[in-house]
Amino acid sequence: VDNRLLKYPLNIKGAGIQRIPTPTIDLEPKKENPGALLVIPYDNPTGQFYTYDMLKDLAKLCVKYNMWMISDEAYRELYYETDKPLVSVWGLSDADVPGIEGRRISIETASKVWNACGLRIGAVITDNAEFHDRSVAEYTANLCANVIGQYIFGALAYETKEELAAWTNELREYYKEQIVKVYNGLKELEPKLIVSSPDASIYSIIDVRNVVKPGFDCLDFVLYCAQEGAVDIDGVQTTLLVAPMKGFYETKEGVENPGKTQFRISFVETPEKMAKIPELFVKLLQQYEANR
Numbered sequence: 337v338d339n340r341l342l343k344y345p346l347n348i349k350g351a352g353i354q355r356i357p358t359p360t361i362d363l364e365p366k367k368e369n370p371g372a373l374l375v376i377p378y379d380n381p382t383g384q385f386y387t388y389d390m391l392k393d394l395a396k397l398c399v400k401y402n403m404w405m406i407s408d409e410a411y412r413e414l415y416y417e418t419d420k421p422l423v424s425v426w427g428l429s430d431a432d433v434p435g436i437e438g439r440r441i442s443i444e445t446a447s448k449v450w451n452a453c454g455l456r457i458g459a460v461i462t463d464n465a466e467f468h469d470r471s472v473a474e475y476t477a478n479l480c481a482n483v484i485g486q487y488i489f490g491a492l493a494y495e496t497k498e499e500l501a502a503w504t505n506e507l508r509e510y511y512k513e514q515i516v517k518v519y520n521g522l523k524e525l526e527p528k529l530i531v532s533s534p535d536a537s538i539y540s541i542i543d544v545r546n547v548v549k550p551g552f553d554c555l556d557f558v559l560y561c562a563q564e565g566a567v568d569i570d571g572v573q574t575t576l577l578v579a580p581m582k583g584f585y586e587t588k589e590g591v592e593n594p595g596k597t598q599f600r601i602s603f604v605e606t607p608e609k610m611a612k613i614p615e616l617f618v619k620l621l622q623q624y625e626a627n628r
Contacts, residue, residue: 369401370401370403371403371404372403372404372405372406372441373394373397373398373403373404373405373406374406374407374408375391375394375405375406375407375408375425376407376408377391377407377408377409377412377423377424377536378409378410378411378412378414378415378423378535378536378537379536379537380410380411380537380539381539381541381579381581381584381600382532382539382541383515383532383533383534383535383536383537383539383540383541384532384533384535384536385415385416385417385420385423385535385536386423387420387423388420388421388423388427391407391423391425391427391428392428392432392433395425395428395432395433395436396433398436398439399433399434399435399436399439403439404439404441404467405425405436405439405440405441406441406442406443407424407425407440407441407442407443408442408443409424409425409442409443409444410443410444410445410447410448410449411448411449411536411537411538412424412449413449413504413507413508414448414449414504414507414508414511414536414537414538415508415535415536416508416511416512416515416516416534416535416536417535417536424442425440425441425442426440426442428440437463438463438464439464440462440463440464441460441461441462441464441467442460442461442462443458443459443460444458444459444460444461445457445458445459446458446485446489448537448538449504449507450489450492451507452485452488452489455481455482455484455485455488455489456481456482456485457481457482457485457486457489510607511538511603512534513607514603514607514610514611515534515538515540515603516534517610517611518540518601518603518610518611518613518614519531519533519534519540521611521613521614521615522542522613522614522617522618524614525614525615525618526547526618526621528546528547529542529543529544529546529547529618530542530543530544530545530546531543538602538603538604539600539601539602539603540600540601540603541581541598541599541600541601542578542598542599542601542617543597543598544597544598544599544621545597547621547625548597548621548625549625549628552596552597552625552628553582553596554580554581554582554595554596554597554598554599555580555582557580557599557620557621557624558577558578558579558580558599560620560624561575561576561577561578561620561624562575562577565620565623565624566620567616567619567620567623569612569615569616574612574616575616575620576613576616576617576620578599578600578601578617579599579600579601579602580595580598580599581595581596581598581599581600582595582596582598583595584600601613
């Protein structure tokens with residue numbers, strides 16, 4: 337994953353946090369002395385899935401440089417390499433990485449696996465008592481999560497582990513079928529497209545660098561699709577909205593943004609609509625390039 341990916345620069349700046357990119361991850365901590373390492377084992381936007389060994393190696397760095405290990409686990413159960421075990425910071429212990437216990441933090445949410453974006457309910461979980469106490473004190477100003485959200489999400493407390501596991505397995509198969517279908521469809525219609533491997537989360541990245549003419553800008557293509565682009569799909573003039581990846585990167589002035597030829601697809605529509613994406617995307621891209 338490109339270490340320049342950054343979706344929330346204003347949030348980070350407002351919190352007074354210094355973000356440190358990690359092109360050489362074992363060297364940067366020596367120079368920058370960071371307080372924490374943030375990992376996303378089931379990445380948004382790329383869909384990359386960390387292996388257990390990758391997470392273990394990162395945990396060793398946290399111990400070596402005395403950093404918190406913060407794991408964003410919003411998509412924890414949504415991974416599609418079924419021959420591999422579920423990966424989580426809570427799967428690591430002192431037996432695996434001596435010293436990791438007491439520095440583990442995970443970010444949890446109701447919005448992804450449980451399809452409850454509007455509830456605005458999440459959690460910060462830690463095995464460090466002092467961090468827990470300080471987090472509770474800090475959050476007191478926010479009083480509590482909304483009452484309706486607590487009532488709805490609290491229903492999970494009455495489900496058995498087996499019922500919860502059955503739900504996540506069903507959801508995993510639901511998304512896997514769609515993501516693999518879109519991946520295969522895009523590669524069949526335009527083999528030169530670079531499409532991210534469908535490993536985890538509910539997103540795919542498409543890079544058109546090998547297909548388009550010089551000077552292509554993903555934002556211009558998105559605006560074209562939104563304002564005038566349309567192709568015939570099943571007798572209906574149809575267009576497609578995708579997310580331009582330029583905004584996901586932070587680049588220095590004068591450095592070309594690698595996201596200028598990249599797009600993110602979110603699997604948030606019905607399977608019937610998602611199945612149309614390969615044909616829609618390729619035809620719209622061809623139409624746009626022919627007129628550019």
